[in-house]
Structure formats: C-alpha cells, structure tokens
Amino acid sequence: MYLGRVVGRVWSTVKNAELEGQRFLVVQPITPEGANAGKRIVCTDMTGAGAGEIIYWVRGREASIALPAPEVPTDFSIVGIVDEMSVNREAKK
C-alpha cells in the first residue's frame, strides 16, 4: 500500500455503470515525513476520507476488491485513514 494525502475530489456524471455511487478523491502520494512523493492520482474510496487527511491506498486488482460493490473498474482505492504514524529511520536490529 502507499501513503497519501487527500487533496481534492473528482465529479463525474457520465461514467461506467459499475462506478455509480463511488467517490473519486484526488490523492497526493507522500513520504511518512509528509513530503510529496510523485504525481497526484484519482482513487475510489471505501473509508469516507476527507480533504487534508492522510490515508493509504492499494493499487491494481486489489483496489476493486476493497469496495463493497462487485467488479468496480478501479485501479486505486483508499483502504485506510491514518490516525497516527510512528517513524524511526535510525533503528537497526
């Protein structure tokens, strides 16, 4: 999965029938430290995430599995909202 921040929404009226009722969110991939990490993407969402929230998402076939509806044509889906993150890059075992 990948870390990101929700930075926008996409509205679409004419779309594949299986996409009815899906929310489309614009996500900026980020590092754990909050820096941008790549280009923005559009994700379907099962979490109810809102603008500014840190989330993580899955890509590929698993993005469709994440949604309650069957066979949704999506390749990125938000699957969790990050409440807290602990980062220690110096620890070595």
Add this chain to the structure above:
Amino acid sequence: MLIGRVIGEIVATRKHATHEDRKILLVQPLNLDGSERGAALVALDAVDAGVGDRVLLTTEGFSAFSSVGYKKAPIDMAVIGIVDSVELIEGAA
C-alpha cells in the same frame, strides 16, 4: 520481492476489515548497498517484524493477501520475511 527496513507503524481506526488485528508497517525499500530506493511503503505484517528489522517485502496482491491468511483481500503489500544476511556471489554480480 524487495528488501526494505521497517521504519515505523501506522495506526488507523477507519480501515478495511481485513486490515484489523495486523500490524501495519512502514517499510523503506533499500538498494543492496543500503541506500534508500524510492518512497516508504505501507505493508501488512505476516512475520511479526518490528521497527529496525531488515525485511522481505512482497508487492504483489495474491502473495500479499494469501501470506496474511486471506483468499481475497485488498492487500497489495506484505512483509513476508526477516532478512538475516545477503550474500553477493563474486563473479556473478
């Protein structure tokens, strides 16, 4: 698979049900010389790895969700081993 180091953990209250009861790890992929290889990734833990461990990370859906015990789940990355050592064979590398 990729080799990476566990650099942290994520706490998420709102997430897909299949992500419950598993550690959600932040893994920094590494090159063989130990330098960082791209942005840190989010993976479920299948081997009880912890912060500081050097680990094997699968980035493919089926192997990821089956390693944490599901036949089908929106999980595309999992930590599936803890690396003891890596040896490069002289003359072959």
